[in-house]
Amino acid sequence: MIIKVNDVSFKYDSDVILENISFEIQDKEIISIIGPNGAGKTTLLKCLYKSLKPKTGSIYLFNKNLNLYKQKEIAKKIGLVPQNSEHNYFFTVEEAVIMGRYPHHKKFSKETKEDFEIAKRNMELTDIYKLKDKYITELSGGEFQRLIIARALTQTPTILLFDEPTLHLDLKHQFELLELLKRLVDENNITILMVLHDINLAVRFSDKILILSNKKIIAYGEPEKILNVEIIRNVFGVEVEINKSKTGILNIFPIKAV
Amino acid sequence: MKKNKIIIIELLFIILIIVFFISIFQGYSNITYKEVIKLLLNKIGFYNNANLPEYVETIIIIVRLPRIILAILIGAALAVSGCVMQGIFRNVMAGPYTTGIASGASFGAALFINFGFSLKFVTAGAFLFSIFTAFFVYLLAVKNSYLQKERLILSGMVISLFFSSLVSFIQYLSSDPNLREIIFWIMGGFWKANWHSVKIVLPIILILIILLNTYYRELNALLLSEEEAKSLGINCKKVRMIILIFSSLLTASAVSVSGIIAFIGLICPHIMRLIIGSDNKYLLIASALAGSILLLITDTLSRSIVYPVEIPVGILTSLLGVPFFIFLLKRHKKSNQIL
Numbered sequence: 001m002i003i004k005v006n007d008v009s010f011k012y013d014s015d016v017i018l019e020n021i022s023f024e025i026q027d028k029e030i031i032s033i034i035g036p037n038g039a040g041k042t043t044l045l046k047c048l049y050k051s052l053k054p055k056t057g058s059i060y061l062f063n064k065n066l067n068l069y070k071q072k073e074i075a076k077k078i079g080l081v082p083q084n085s086e087h088n089y090f091f092t093v094e095e096a097v098i099m100g101r102y103p104h105h106k107k108f109s110k111e112t113k114e115d116f117e118i119a120k121r122n123m124e125l126t127d128i129y130k131l132k133d134k135y136i137t138e139l140s141g142g143e144f145q146r147l148i149i150a151r152a153l154t155q156t157p158t159i160l161l162f163d164e165p166t167l168h169l170d171l172k173h174q175f176e177l178l179e180l181l182k183r184l185v186d187e188n189n190i191t192i193l194m195v196l197h198d199i200n201l202a203v204r205f206s207d208k209i210l211i212l213s214n215k216k217i218i219a220y221g222e223p224e225k226i227l228n229v230e231i232i233r234n235v236f237g238v239e240v241e242i243n244k245s246k247t248g249i250l251n252i253f254p255i256k257a258v
Numbered sequence: 259m260k261k262n263k264i265i266i267i268e269l270l271f272i273i274l275i276i277v278f279f280i281s282i283f284q285g286y287s288n289i290t291y292k293e294v295i296k297l298l299l300n301k302i303g304f305y306n307n308a309n310l311p312e313y314v315e316t317i318i319i320i321v322r323l324p325r326i327i328l329a330i331l332i333g334a335a336l337a338v339s340g341c342v343m344q345g346i347f348r349n350v351m352a353g354p355y356t357t358g359i360a361s362g363a364s365f366g367a368a369l370f371i372n373f374g375f376s377l378k379f380v381t382a383g384a385f386l387f388s389i390f391t392a393f394f395v396y397l398l399a400v401k402n403s404y405l406q407k408e409r410l411i412l413s414g415m416v417i418s419l420f421f422s423s424l425v426s427f428i429q430y431l432s433s434d435p436n437l438r439e440i441i442f443w444i445m446g447g448f449w450k451a452n453w454h455s456v457k458i459v460l461p462i463i464l465i466l467i468i469l470l471n472t473y474y475r476e477l478n479a480l481l482l483s484e485e486e487a488k489s490l491g492i493n494c495k496k497v498r499m500i501i502l503i504f505s506s507l508l509t510a511s512a513v514s515v516s517g518i519i520a521f522i523g524l525i526c527p528h529i530m531r532l533i534i535g536s537d538n539k540y541l542l543i544a545s546a547l548a549g550s551i552l553l554l555i556t557d558t559l560s561r562s563i564v565y566p567v568e569i570p571v572g573i574l575t576s577l578l579g580v581p582f583f584i585f586l587l588k589r590h591k592k593s594n595q596i597l
């Protein structure tokens with residue numbers, strides 16, 4: 001078990017965002033968090049890398065309470081690909097990717113050959129090595145996204161968190177990205193937890209789905225087992241039709257809002 | 259890429275040395291190049307039989323040299339402190355002046371001058387108020403534990419105005435000799451340069467610049483969003499506080515010696531970003547050198563264009579720096595709002 005979330009609640013002042021959240025994440029899985037706007041998905045992610053601290057309950061990372069970790073120690077285990085990453089600064093692609101090594105450095109240590117090799121490997125993996133000397137201001141949206149993934153991978157984490165990674169990508173890039181994630185899980189022993197808006201993409205690429213609605217977990221498990229017409233109507237307020245395609249994958253067709 | 263950046267830094271260093279020599283030769287006394295070189299060699303201990311007239315030593319060692327060293331130090335201090343402030347506040351407009359920190363420092367200095375304290379205490383006063391202003395502005399700019407760019411500049415400007423009014427008030431109340439001292443602060447310049455102030459600010463400025471350089475990773479990470487910086491293991495609040503203290507100290511020590519010299523802190527980091535990129539590993543050093551070069555050139559000009567009158571150096575820094583900056587900005591089309 002990599003992460004265990006135990007009865008976690010979170011609120012800003014008096015606004016309750018998460019209520020009694022409990023779940024566990026196993027090794028080498030892709031887990032998608034889905035749910036309507038304002039369900040607390042991003043807040044839940046933030047709690048996992050200690051950007052926010054739960055008001056009650058506790059989170060365990062490798063069986064050790066997250067509160068006992070320093071931010072730097074968490075950064076060696078958890079990488080983040082956020083929703084809106086700013087790129088209005090003059091870094092070359094390589095300089096930006098090498099930032100992923102920061103958690104591994106002490107104050108006066110210098111970047112080693114090994115650091116540059118890890119960065120190179122991840123740039124190749126995400127297919128941006130050929131851009132390494134370009135300034136990141138010159139990258140396209142898809143390239144920039146891959147850069148952020150390369151940087152997160154350069155932290156050599158065991159868990160990667162994604163906040164709506166497909167948001168600004170066209171269909172082809174969405175699939176390329178999710179296929180890359182699948183490869184990372186298979187080849188690099190990484191566990192992925194992502195917030196996704198597109199249910200069909202979530203079904204297609206996830207081992208498990210976590211449905212978050214109205215501050216609570218509604219369901220958590222394999223897509224085929226937990227997704228049905230009623231749950232989607234209740235959570236998203238949309239009438240859908242669910243079919244199984246020839247390849248055995250669930251297809252969810254929205255029909256109308258209820 | 260990496261090699262190019264190191265070459266740029268080396269070039270800047272060579273330019274600084276050249277400007278240093280031009281500056282030491284430049285002046286309105288009849289001293290020849292030969293005499294200057296003889297004197298300098300003599301001082302380092304390479305050339306014993308100098309046999310120079312006494313006024314040469316007085317002018318070079320007592321008048322020009324400390325002034326040149328101070329210009330180099332203060333140029334570097336202002337540029338580095340502007341550079342890190344733009345970084346930690348994630349704002350292209352941030353700098354010693356727009357954040358109100360320099361105004362706080364000049365108020366502290368004016369207050370202590372008015373009560374007749376010596377230079378040491380005046381420096382301390384400038385420092386005290388710059389730190390106070392830094393934290394006050396920082397607190398005003400933070401909302402829901404996130405730093406808001408617009409609030410920062412707005413509160414910086416307001417605090418800056420507040421302290422300027424206070425300085426005017428002190429001027430109004432103060433006696434003639436104190437008033438002259440205070441006006442010197444506001445004009446900004448090096449005509450009171452001496453070895454005593456060099457001895458005070460040299461170690462402070464050097465140590466602070468070196469210390470800030472050890473934070474280049476944190477500074478880079480702070481350019482990203484707050485969440486990304488955290489995910490890279492950076493304790494944003496703590497690091498920002500530390501860097502804010504160091505950079506306020508830098509501003510304070512600069513302002514306490516030279517008064518208000520605007521623009522160096524705002525423009526040098528931007529010029530260098532356009533040339534060398536945002537990676538603070540190279541940017542801090544490059545900005546420091548650029549600040550030294552720009553301030554040394556302008557100070558040399560300010561004491562030699564219209565002899566025997568000195569043009570306040572702050573006026574010249576803007577006159578020289580701004581056109582150069584506009585030139586670079588035009589060349590980079592994508593460079594609006596870039597840190």
